[in-house]
Amino acid sequence: MNDAHPAPSHNPAWPWTWLALCLLALALMYAGTGIHRIGPDPDALDFDTGAALATVRQLIPENRPHPTGSAENRAVADRVEAGFRAAGLTVERQATDLCTAMSPGCSRVENIIATLPGSGGDNGERNVLLLLSHYDSVPASPGAGDDISGTAVLLRAAHELAAEGPWRNDIVFLVTDAEETGLRGAMAFVEQHPLAERVGLVINLEARGAAGSSALFETSTGNHALISAYADAVERPVSSSLMVEVYRRMPNGTDLTIFIDDGVPALNFAYTGAGSLYHTERDDSDRLSPGSLAHHGEQMLALARAWANADLAEARADGDATYTDLFGRWVVAWPQGWNLPLAILAVLLTAVLWLRSEGGVLAKLGALSLPLLLLVAHPLLGAVLTFPLAKWPGAHLLDHPQPMAGDWSIFIGSVLLALLAGTLAARRLSPRALLYGAWFVYALLALLLALTLPGGSYIGLLPLAAFLLPLAIESLLRRGRYPLASALLGLAAATYMAIYHYAVLEALGSFNASAMRMAALALFAIVAMPLLAARPKTGLKLRGPVLATLALLLVVTTVATTRPVATPDRPRWANLVYDLDVDANGVATNPQWRLNTYGVTAHAAASLMGFTAPPAAVDLPGTPRRPMYTKPAPSLALDAPALDIRSQRQDGDTRVIEATLRGARDGYLLALVFDTPADLLGLAASGVMMTGPDGRGIATFNGFGNDGIDVTLTLPADRDVSATLVEFSALPDTPEAREMLEARPADTSPVQRGDHAEVRRRLVL
Numbered sequence: 001m002n003d004a005h006p007a008p009s010h011n012p013a014w015p016w017t018w019l020a021l022c023l024l025a026l027a028l029m030y031a032g033t034g035i036h037r038i039g040p041d042p043d044a045l046d047f048d049t050g051a052a053l054a055t056v057r058q059l060i061p062e063n064r065p066h067p068t069g070s071a072e073n074r075a076v077a078d079r080v081e082a083g084f085r086a087a088g089l090t091v092e093r094q095a096t097d098l099c100t101a102m103s104p105g106c107s108r109v110e111n112i113i114a115t116l117p118g119s120g121g122d123n124g125e126r127n128v129l130l131l132l133s134h135y136d137s138v139p140a141s142p143g144a145g146d147d148i149s150g151t152a153v154l155l156r157a158a159h160e161l162a163a164e165g166p167w168r169n170d171i172v173f174l175v176t177d178a179e180e181t182g183l184r185g186a187m188a189f190v191e192q193h194p195l196a197e198r199v200g201l202v203i204n205l206e207a208r209g210a211a212g213s214s215a216l217f218e219t220s221t222g223n224h225a226l227i228s229a230y231a232d233a234v235e236r237p238v239s240s241s242l243m244v245e246v247y248r249r250m251p252n253g254t255d256l257t258i259f260i261d262d263g264v265p266a267l268n269f270a271y272t273g274a275g276s277l278y279h280t281e282r283d284d285s286d287r288l289s290p291g292s293l294a295h296h297g298e299q300m301l302a303l304a305r306a307w308a309n310a311d312l313a314e315a316r317a318d319g320d321a322t323y324t325d326l327f328g329r330w331v332v333a334w335p336q337g338w339n340l341p342l343a344i345l346a347v348l349l350t351a352v353l354w355l356r357s358e359g360g361v362l363a364k365l366g367a368l369s370l371p372l373l374l375l376v377a378h379p380l381l382g383a384v385l386t387f388p389l390a391k392w393p394g395a396h397l398l399d400h401p402q403p404m405a406g407d408w409s410i411f412i413g414s415v416l417l418a419l420l421a422g423t424l425a426a427r428r429l430s431p432r433a434l435l436y437g438a439w440f441v442y443a444l445l446a447l448l449l450a451l452t453l454p455g456g457s458y459i460g461l462l463p464l465a466a467f468l469l470p471l472a473i474e475s476l477l478r479r480g481r482y483p484l485a486s487a488l489l490g491l492a493a494a495t496y497m498a499i500y501h502y503a504v505l506e507a508l509g510s511f512n513a514s515a516m517r518m519a520a521l522a523l524f525a526i527v528a529m530p531l532l533a534a535r536p537k538t539g540l541k542l543r544g545p546v547l548a549t550l551a552l553l554l555v556v557t558t559v560a561t562t563r564p565v566a567t568p569d570r571p572r573w574a575n576l577v578y579d580l581d582v583d584a585n586g587v588a589t590n591p592q593w594r595l596n597t598y599g600v601t602a603h604a605a606a607s608l609m610g611f612t613a614p615p616a617a618v619d620l621p622g623t624p625r626r627p628m629y630t631k632p633a634p635s636l637a638l639d640a641p642a643l644d645i646r647s648q649r650q651d652g653d654t655r656v657i658e659a660t661l662r663g664a665r666d667g668y669l670l671a672l673v674f675d676t677p678a679d680l681l682g683l684a685a686s687g688v689m690m691t692g693p694d695g696r697g698i699a700t701f702n703g704f705g706n707d708g709i710d711v712t713l714t715l716p717a718d719r720d721v722s723a724t725l726v727e728f729s730a731l732p733d734t735p736e737a738r739e740m741l742e743a744r745p746a747d748t749s750p751v752q753r754g755d756h757a758e759v760r761r762r763l764v765l
Contacts, residue, residue: 029499035328036503039291047297055152063142063284069703084114087158103182104690108703116171126200134179140754150205167308181702186255200312202266204256211289212273213238224317231331233306240324245455265315272507275398339450339457346443353436367437371526382518390511397599401570405560414521422532434530466493498524571749574602582640595629621724622673639664640761641727660708667729670701682714
């Protein structure tokens with residue numbers, strides 16, 4: 001193949017043009033993927049955002065936490081029920097105490113089930129469209145995002161759908177309790193409610209933050225029909241088959257997990273921006289993003305309308321789709337079975353192009369080695385950038401208040417790597433060999449994904465299509481000349497994939513995960529690099545662009561290190577805890593204050609709150625040993641939880657103890673923890689064996705307050721067994737506690753269990 005150049009023999013301005021082109025491509029794609037990073041404009045969405053925000057505020061008017069079993073949670077449940085009744089729906093409450101082996105323990109559950117009857121009636125088929133959210137919160141948080149926002153959307157959807165009906169299918173709105181304590185509300189519905197047998201499709205709304213786009217991140221298997229309907233119905237889709245496939249491989253779960261495990265077709269939506277607000281005191285109605293709420297609502301209503309009159313049997317399909325959204329406006333999808341043939345075809349085509357390019361064997365191998373080098377160099381440079389962007393200023397694991405400078409530090413780092421690799425090649429290797437070698441590597445990446453992670457195959461296949469299809473035309477029209485137009489189109493598609501997945505990976509980690517996120521930028525760099533040699537090898541002056549890019553990287557990175565890493569609206573996490581041990585004789589010992597910090601240690605908060613000693617390792621029952629701030633505390637007269645033995649008997653080599661666990665401070669959680677997990681041969685409640693010798697020796701009981709919980713313990717008969725019963729309850733209101741809470745800086749928030757007391761009773765059984 002002729003490797004002639006279309007340009008004159010001297011073009012010293014091309015490296016600067018290339019640099020400007022790369023920065024422009026990154027900037028345009030960064031702006032174009034704004035919906036993925038910051039969410040949509042609520043004013044542009046087809047949803048009554050104002051009404052939904054008002055509903056959020058009505059459900060949690062005081063922005064108080066409402067964990068399972070609390071009086072606050074019952075008040076929220078009453079408001080949810082009243083909202084559905086106001087829409088004209090039939091409402092019932094499903095109340096039960098559910099014990100499970102998954103997340104061993106029990107929860108007090110009160111689900112809310114509202115039904116909008118369809119015209120089809122109960123014909124014995126799966127003709128129920130189930131719209132799902134949960135209303136309980138963790139003990140630290142008002143839960144405006146997680147998941148009062150989803151509940152508010154369901155209430156607004158109930159009003160809309162009731163006014164627009166009748167529909168063919170029954171529409172059931174299930175608002176579960178006890179999601180945060182082991183998904184037990186969803187389990188109670190699936191295991192105990194007769195409607196569960198008729199559910200043909202479930203759509204769930206969740207959140208892991210308080211901002212960003214509402215992304216379809218999980219589906220049931222065999223999702224091809226679901227994705228086709230999603231693409232047709234939703235105006236602003238945000239999803240990809242890679243999100244779905246990665247989430248399937250993660251240990252996380254939501255209420256939808258229970259329905260998917262039950263074989264029901266399902267769709268799961270969540271937003272993950274402002275992750276530092278997740279499960280914190282600051283996840284309130286004032287900080288909830290209107291755009292996220294509206295995006296939830298627009299998609300839920302669009303899909304509900306699409307499926308309410310459809311045959312829900314059509315939600316099932318034999319295979320998955322491979323797909324991605326484009327700029328949050330369109331979905332490109334095809335059957336997953338196409339991936340491997342398409343990837344093999346792309347490998348063969350690019351291999352032929354690479355092998356026919358000018359140059360000997362060593363030159364061709366050199367053209368392959370540089371893209372491979374870039375694939376390795378990107379996560380390495382990302383790991384280096386972690387220190388100025390995250391470790392040095394102490395950035396949050398999930399979130400950064402002002403990420404733009406850090407983002408551009410990583411983008412410019414990728415440009416620098418491409419420029420350095422191009423510098424090595426520009427004067428020595430054939431421009432076509434570099435170009436086709438880079439796309440050959442891209443095709444090999446597509447093949448690897450098709451074999452190992454089929455849901456991610458589009459990452460390689462779509463840019464390859466953007467390069468190879470125009471190349472066929474350009475080769476005919478501009479025979480013998482460098483295919484610059486095809487290369488630029490391929491670069492545009494690859495840059496979109498790089499920036500898109502850079503944004504998606506933010507859900508897994510902020511700048512602490514710079515190595516992982518920068519790896520996505522290699523998709524851009526490996527096809528940008530060969531364009532540096534698209535113009536003549538003679539006369540290329542690369543020193544200036546290299547020095548300019550390096551200087552720009554240093555400036556932007558320096559600016560990034562000056563940005564605040566925690567603010568009141570994007571806080572770091574720290575809980576104030578009062579610890580008290582009560583020994584087997586009922587004597588209180590070792591009272592102390594503890595500052596639990598998560599992710600980034602809140603040194604400033606510790607100092608301001610009077611913790612002067614450095615963090616030291618603390619041993620707590622059932623908790624991994626890790627450094628914590630502690631200081632002595634007064635011995636407060638706090639009642640301890642109790643285990644009352646009702647009866648016991650010996651059964652061969654075991655002892656069977658019938659006992660009642662009881663809190664003493666109306667706490668939200670009791671935990672029974674055995675010193676040696678193997679000593680717990682069995683723990684049952686309500687007829688359910690929750691844990692045995694293969695478990696971790698821990699069971700939790702949520703929402704029972706001071707009510708007793710009857711349990712059956714099976715223990716060895718030949719020895720005493722040691723355990724600890726821990727009650728988690730409200731932080732004592734003392735002058736010292738108030739002083740420390742007032743001193744905690746505004747950029748630090750309680751999280752998860754929040755500020756609380758832990759009173760531990762040692763047991764010898």
